[in-house]
Amino acid sequence: MRLFRRAWHRYGSLGLEASRFAVAGVVCFALEYAALFLLAGPLGVQYLVANGVAFTASVILNYWMSVAWVFDGAKDSGHIVRAAFVAVSIVGLGINQVLLWALVSGLGMRLVVAKVLVSGVVLVWNYVGKRRVMVGDG
DSSP: OHHHHHHIIIIIHHHHHHHHHHHHHHHHHHHHHHHHHHHHTTTOOOHHHHHHHHHHHHHHHHHHHIIIIISTTGGGOOHHHHHHHHHHHHHHHHHHHHHHHIIIIITOOOHHHHHHHHHHHHHHHHHHHHHHHHHSOO
């Protein structure tokens, strides 16, 4: 029984955290996707510029959700943790931009499809990187 409790404490809370991260990710993805297609579509902003703006808005919401809800103990994070979170996000933006450019401009893929594929790759980077930053392990 004791082993079960330890396992639940370690992995059960990780499952809850991963579930919360997924919910936050869906909310942030919806914001990012809507902003991208509003900017790149009706407003006529070049797709990589629109993607950068949309990604940045999503990161701001994601930071707030991560601190307030996803990662236990993140509320006490200091300036170094915030700077590391921003650094992980900047790398994520770089991955996002390069892959989006390669798929859309390089391979001629539709922006709608490319954004979904790229977001899947960046999701893995964001979870691993931000978890390490916010709670110190991964």
